[in-house]
Amino acid sequence: MIVPFHHVVLLSSMLFFMGLFCTLARKNLIMILLGVEIMLNAGALAFVGAALRWQQIEGQAIVLFVLAVAATEVSVGLALIVSIYRRTGSVDPEVQLAAVEEGTP
Amino acid sequence: MTLLTILFYGIAILTLASTAMAVTRRNMIHAALYLVLSFFCTALLFYLLGAPFLAAMEIIIYAGAIMVLFLFIIMMIRIDKASAQVFRAGQLVPAIIISMLWLVALTLLVLEQPNAAGSLVAAQASPGEFGFYVFRNHWLSIEIASMLLLVALIAALLLGLGSRGDSPRKPS
Numbered sequence: 001m002i003v004p005f006h007h008v009v010l011l012s013s014m015l016f017f018m019g020l021f022c023t024l025a026r027k028n029l030i031m032i033l034l035g036v037e038i039m040l041n042a043g044a045l046a047f048v049g050a051a052l053r054w055q056q057i058e059g060q061a062i063v064l065f066v067l068a069v070a071a072t073e074v075s076v077g078l079a080l081i082v083s084i085y086r087r088t089g090s091v092d093p094e095v096q097l098a099a100v101e102e103g104t105p
Numbered sequence: 106m107t108l109l110t111i112l113f114y115g116i117a118i119l120t121l122a123s124t125a126m127a128v129t130r131r132n133m134i135h136a137a138l139y140l141v142l143s144f145f146c147t148a149l150l151f152y153l154l155g156a157p158f159l160a161a162m163e164i165i166i167y168a169g170a171i172m173v174l175f176l177f178i179i180m181m182i183r184i185d186k187a188s189a190q191v192f193r194a195g196q197l198v199p200a201i202i203i204s205m206l207w208l209v210a211l212t213l214l215v216l217e218q219p220n221a222a223g224s225l226v227a228a229q230a231s232p233g234e235f236g237f238y239v240f241r242n243h244w245l246s247i248e249i250a251s252m253l254l255l256v257a258l259i260a261a262l263l264l265g266l267g268s269r270g271d272s273p274r275k276p277s
Binding site: 001004005006007009010013014016017018019020021025026027033034035048049053055060063064067068070071072073075076078079080082083 | 107109110113114120121124125127128133136137140143144147150151153154155158159162163166167170171174175178179181182184191192193196197199200201203204205207208211212215216218222223224225226227228230234235238239242243246250253254256257258260261264265267
């Protein structure tokens with residue numbers, strides 16, 4: 001016996017909470033993307049725990065695709081952030097919002 | 106209270122602490138490095154929960170490729186002045202409230218499930234068996250994932266080329 005399964009799920013949900021907080025409350029586009037990565041990692045942890053709980057390897061197969069999709073969206077997201085930075089010189093989302101409201105991006 | 110149990114709780118506390126530090130740092134490089142530590146701890150948790158191949162993949166892909174990409178971009182982007190606040194003023198309290206509500210709801214959901222209280226029995230999925238399983242049952246998903254990676258490659262390339270061509274200002 002390692003741990004009760006709901007301890008694994010609670011750990012995963014606390015990590016998800018931190019990732020959600022990072023996405024919602026940071027003033028930097030890169031940190032918003034970092035929060036998304038934390039959330040994906042927390043979900044992967046829950047899947048691996050579930051795979052061990054029900055002794056099926058399916059949960060681990062899902063995590064493989066979670067990793068691939070995370071890599072994909074990070075690369076596209078960071079390319080977008082670099083593009084935004086080159087256009088407006090800032091990665092502050094409030095600056096981008098002001099630029100959108102003025103109609104200049 | 107076996108060794109695996111003590112290891113699990115210790116690594117879990119280290120993961121939570123390093124993720125909390127990553128979320129609250131003002132310096133983005135510090136945040137990225139704390140997150141690399143968090144991913145290493147998650148990889149250890151994967152190994153503990155019986156997924157050695159996924160532990161290796163987490164370190165190689167997540168900590169080794171994704172976070173290095175983050176660090177490249179952070180070093181490329183120059184922040185002229187450190188912003189006065191780490192968190193957005195109007196968003197801090199609603200973010201905490203919403204996230205706490207979500208955490209409480211999920212905790213209640215988990216605790217009232219009878220299935221969830223089962224103890225985990227230690228087992229290991231050998232990489233060979235894992236590979237056979239994935240390639241036998243999910244070969245189509247693997248093909249789709251590789252197409253997705255190709256699309257992301259083309260998208261990142263086009264975004265990089267396009268922004269360099271259009272923008273008149275240089276980040277200097």
